[in-house]
Amino acid sequence: MKYGEIMHFSHPHKLRFEYVEVPFKCDGCKEVGIGSRFKCSVCDYDLHKHCALPTAATVVRHPFYRKCEFQFMARPPGDLPRFCNACEKDVNGFVYHCSSCGFDLHPCCANLPHVLDAGDLRLYLYRKVGGSCHRCGRKGRSWTYRSSCKKYNLHVSCVMEMLLDSWHDIYFGGGGHGSNVTMNKGFMGNNTKIPCIRGAKINHHRSKGKVKRCCELAGLALQFIISAVLGDPTAIIAGVIGSFIPRG
Template sequence: MSLEVRHPARPGCMLTLHGDADAMAFQCTGCMETGKGPRYTSGDHVLHTYCALATPTLQHPLVEGIMELRLVAPTGGDAVRCDACYDAVRGFHYHSSTSGVDLHPGCAKMPRSITLRGGTIFDLRTEVSHRCTSCKAMEGFYRPWFYRSENNPDQRMYLHVKCIKEIQDAGDDDEVRMMVRLQERAGRNVRLERRVCKTLVIMVRIVFRLLIGDPTPILTEGVNAIVSMAMQ
């Protein structure tokens, strides 16, 4: 990543990269979402790396039409939610006029496919007819995007993009504490297998670390992450 870049919304403002992956949490002044790890800063401006480096247009493999970067979120009756995580859009976001899809810059950067050590493959999908393994919710009429394991149809795992963000935002990435959070989300009447919990924890770590530009999980977990999208 470049050490200095121009602010997407303020061309006269230069942002400087601060690359400490373990730095304190912050609120991005671009997308207005919580952030951790490396960030670009200048005075009161603090941006996720993917917000600071956001391109004017994006061709996403799961979205019809070219997506355009919008720097201001619609408000009032025109307010929208991110189609991937279903959180409110409060700042920078990508919008497709063709399909009406809106994505946070971070959600737009989610890897299309992830292969874990041992060969388990998770693909990002916009729709699945199954409950999330983590929270057990179907989300009613609106269903956030999922990662779905593809290897064994009889033992598939499903994980909301929404759940990945919420589990990571809840605290540190200690494996035991993350497994406890996963079990709490599943509910008292559901007992997740340790194997399933461990796999989901690895997924949460990988997606988050890839987004902030930290290669550690790729090196430690033997992961191949394929981001099949082209920036324009």
């Protein structure tokens, strides 16, 4: 589908669709993005595609919460802090909210693909999995992408923490602590760095060829999950992100 210019209720100027290979902060949901966005040419205003073009239906349902009815809101309801049930990060802007159960989903999280086809590796989204996450080593917690071979598990929340910590190290000189990092519009530039996942180098008893292949598949899994979390699960973005992942 091709996009052009749109008018959005959250901004007085027209927003033009564009594709960028550097990170940006969405002014709708207040989360980081990369790839497809709608940008104002007059002022510094950006929206994820999912925030600029929310689902037209009045009520949205999600297969993980079959009894819930989610409605798109410009701001989280009430005065108490709220968090996204997918990535466990704070909700500070646009959100899909279920008033009956109180669940909240960031727009990009609500639209996470349930299957990511990475060629040699297929990844499936689960609400919970029994296996431990490659990054934190824990089970359960947030939504998880799991490979079809069941060797790779990554919490959506851990991927977001990796991104925030990494970019904080670059732009603020270290000290990032995942969801506690404040994403400012001004610090996004042309440089990004995304770390390797812990557990990429596993099973050293295998032959060197098998270990190398294992690392490649783990890195590929991370690339595609990051793409999905940032709101643009495309092979192009996955390739761009892959160039920032250290090889070792």
